[in-house]
Amino acid sequence: MDRRPLLLAAVLALAVVATTVAVPAMVSARPAYEIPVTAADDPDSLDSAEGEAWTEVPAAGVPLSSAGAAVPGGDDTTVENVRVASARTDERLYVRLSWEDGTRDTGADDVREFPDAVAVQLPANESARPPITMGSTDNPVNVWYWNGANASQELLAGGPGTTTTLTDSELRTAATYDGGRWRVVFSRPLAGASENRTTITGTRDVDVAVAVWNGSNMERSGQKATSEWYYLALGPGPQGPPYEAILWTVAGVAIVLTTLVTIEGVRRTRGE
Amino acid sequence: MSQTGSGEDVRLAEGIDHQVAMVMDLNKCIGCQTCTIACKTNWTDGGGREYMYWNNVETKPGSGYPRDWEEMGGGWDEEGQERTPGDLPESEDYGRPWEFNHEQVMYEGSDEPLRPMDQADWGPNWDEDEGAGEYPNSYYFYLPRICNHCTHPSCVEACPRSALYKREEDGIVLVDQDRCRGYRYCVEGCPYKKVYYNAMKKTSEKCIFCYPRIEGEGPEGEVMAPSCAEDCPPQLRMVGYLDDEEGPIHKLVNEYEVAVRLHPEYRTEPNVYYIPPFAPPQHSESGESVEAERIPRNYLEELFGPAVNEALNTIERERARVERGEESEVMEMLTTTDTADQYRLEVFDE
Ligand code: SF4
Ligand code: SF4
Numbered sequence: 001m002d003r004r005p006l007l008l009a010a011v012l013a014l015a016v017v018a019t020t021v022a023v024p025a026m027v028s029a030r031p032a033y034e035i036p037v038t039a040a041d042d043p044d045s046l047d048s049a050e051g052e053a054w055t056e057v058p059a060a061g062v063p064l065s066s067a068g069a070a071v072p073g074g075d076d077t078t079v080e081n082v083r084v085a086s087a088r089t090d091e092r093l094y095v096r097l098s099w100e101d102g103t104r105d106t107g108a109d110d111v112r113e114f115p116d117a118v119a120v121q122l123p124a125n126e127s128a129r130p131p132i133t134m135g136s137t138d139n140p141v142n143v144w145y146w147n148g149a150n151a152s153q154e155l156l157a158g159g160p161g162t163t164t165t166l167t168d169s170e171l172r173t174a175a176t177y178d179g180g181r182w183r184v185v186f187s188r189p190l191a192g193a194s195e196n197r198t199t200i201t202g203t204r205d206v207d208v209a210v211a212v213w214n215g216s217n218m219e220r221s222g223q224k225a226t227s228e229w230y231y232l233a234l235g236p237g238p239q240g241p242p243y244e245a246i247l248w249t250v251a252g253v254a255i256v257l258t259t260l261v262t263i264e265g266v267r268r269t270r271g272e
Numbered sequence: 273m274s275q276t277g278s279g280e281d282v283r284l285a286e287g288i289d290h291q292v293a294m295v296m297d298l299n300k301c302i303g304c305q306t307c308t309i310a311c312k313t314n315w316t317d318g319g320g321r322e323y324m325y326w327n328n329v330e331t332k333p334g335s336g337y338p339r340d341w342e343e344m345g346g347g348w349d350e351e352g353q354e355r356t357p358g359d360l361p362e363s364e365d366y367g368r369p370w371e372f373n374h375e376q377v378m379y380e381g382s383d384e385p386l387r388p389m390d391q392a393d394w395g396p397n398w399d400e401d402e403g404a405g406e407y408p409n410s411y412y413f414y415l416p417r418i419c420n421h422c423t424h425p426s427c428v429e430a431c432p433r434s435a436l437y438k439r440e441e442d443g444i445v446l447v448d449q450d451r452c453r454g455y456r457y458c459v460e461g462c463p464y465k466k467v468y469y470n471a472m473k474k475t476s477e478k479c480i481f482c483y484p485r486i487e488g489e490g491p492e493g494e495v496m497a498p499s500c501a502e503d504c505p506p507q508l509r510m511v512g513y514l515d516d517e518e519g520p521i522h523k524l525v526n527e528y529e530v531a532v533r534l535h536p537e538y539r540t541e542p543n544v545y546y547i548p549p550f551a552p553p554q555h556s557e558s559g560e561s562v563e564a565e566r567i568p569r570n571y572l573e574e575l576f577g578p579a580v581n582e583a584l585n586t587i588e589r590e591r592a593r594v595e596r597g598e599e600s601e602v603m604e605m606l607t608t609t610d611t612a613d614q615y616r617l618e619v620f621d622e
Contacts, residue, residue, distance in 0.1 A: 110471060
């Protein structure tokens with residue numbers, strides 16, 4: 001009696017079971033440090049920090065810790081987490097950050113008053129990852145900065161203490177504070193890369209790091225809560241919906257195959 | 273560090289060609305605030321600077337401006353190596369600009385005296401002339417203050433962006449308005465509280481030693497001493513370079529050591545020096561002079577460090593010489609009314 005088909009059937013059956021259990025888990029656990037980028041087509045809604053469109057965009061929870069910079073109180077930071085979501089249309093890239101902060105600090109009108117602030121840091125040139133501490137002279141970073149006291153700024157930095165404002169910025173921001181939570185949306189046209197401005201294409205991931213300042217704790221400058229390097233999943237890598245689809249296709253094919261092989265095996269065993 | 277011909281060591285900050293400096297003779301200050309107004313109308317009458325006095329004159333003993341600035345920390349540790357953290361003053365410590373009833377008095381014919389409307393509970397030199405001590409031996413003196421353009425400025429070190437810097441040509445300490453992002457570490461770091469935050473411009477600002485005047489940028493293209501010095505009625509400020517061996521600054525500071533630094537223990541090495549106040553002795557109830565100094569030495573030591581003792585002793589000796597009809601270069605320098613002797617700003621010009 002030929003036992004091989006039976007064995008094959010058993011193995012395949014096991015594989016189906018394993019795949020069925022594992023696949024959903026695998027697709028919901030994104031690769032570490034990934035910030036998924038959702039394709040969307042409602043720019044007006046994305047432009048607003050509370051826009052409907054953002055409910056459809058998955059966010060990554062990003063842990064923060066103090067940057068440890070050599071300024072007085074450099075280690076004294078208060079924000080521990082920020083949620084980062086990203087979406088793109090054909091024209092623009094959007095990044096929305098949201099974090100908890102019990103006090104809404106939007107002034108800098110008194111000598112002891114500092115505003116809440118947030119920044120997104122991208123390598124100015126995507127070909128090499130710059131040092132996380134604001135880049136370096138030969139590997140600068142492009143920074144999108146917003147604070148509660150004034151409009152946003154686009155900056156270039158080549159190491160700590162070197163930020164310079166880029167004057168021809170096309171950066172847009174919108175912010176809301178509600179229920180003890182800041183929500184800030186940054187967006188930039190996909191086009192418009194330059195020597196000092198990150199190239200964003202749909203074909204490559206882009207490194208990204210974030211920083212948050214709590215104004216009521218007099219946080220400013222290097223006294224800030226920062227993340228490690230993450231990446232905006234813009235490239236074709238194992239990510240988001242295509243990744244999920246491939247896995248489910250593999251699983252589906254396996255189920256069909258297994259069923260066929262099992263049937264065949266049973267038939268042969270019966271000597272048909 | 274540079275060595276002068278006469279052998280005295282004149283310590284200049286590294287990379288500085290010459291160090292501009294000022295000596296103020298506290299025995300002559302009448303507290304008229306002309307210097308304060310001269311500075312204010314020249315430089316700080318713009319938006320966001322209402323509360324700022326790059327030059328201020330406070331009464332000592334007293335809380336000063338900003339209130340209790342001497343308690344706010346900043347400067348360097350004893351070795352002069354590590355910065356000691358300082359505090360940001362409250363805006364109330366500077367004193368908020370007051371509203372006056374100009375409108376009513378000038379235009380509406382009110383009989384009220386001209387006076388501040390409200391919030392008049394603190395301001396620069398609020399404790400004017402209060403001083404300390406008991407009648408008939410109470411005492412006070414005026415202390416005019418500008419940025420000291422320190423040799424080892426903690427404001428410069430405090431800025432993570434190097435927005436403050438010491439000019440190579442004359443050691444003047446300036447804030448680069450384009451680099452400043454309003455972090456205010458300099459405000460914390462200066463133990464003399466001589467950097468101010470402009471909330472309208474969102475940058476820090478400070479005394480610039482009237483550098484356009486000393487560069488001859490005035491209407492006549494003439495080199496002029498800072499406004500606070502030129503406009504002072506009793507002409508108590510001498511201006512020149514610390515490393516100009518023929519000038520009064522070098523002689524008073526390094527040769528005779530009668531001009532001393534304010535709070536040398538902060539270790540920023542100020543380049544503004546003071547001839548300490550030399551008050552008449554105490555009086556008895558019946559009005560007789562008694563053998564006791566009016567301004568307690570320990571208070572002067574608190575302000576000017578132990579060097580104040582030798583300075584006062586030297587001044588006393590020199591005064592005695594003049595009284596005996598002898599020559600005294602120190603007293604000549606301190607009493608001259610010739611501005612050419614008081615301001616030597618063109619000695620290093622090529
Ligand atoms: S007095 Fe203060 S502001 Fe001026 S140079 Fe010294 S440390 Fe800096
Ligand atoms: S102008 Fe001269 S006398 Fe008048 S307060 Fe200023 S330093 Fe003193």
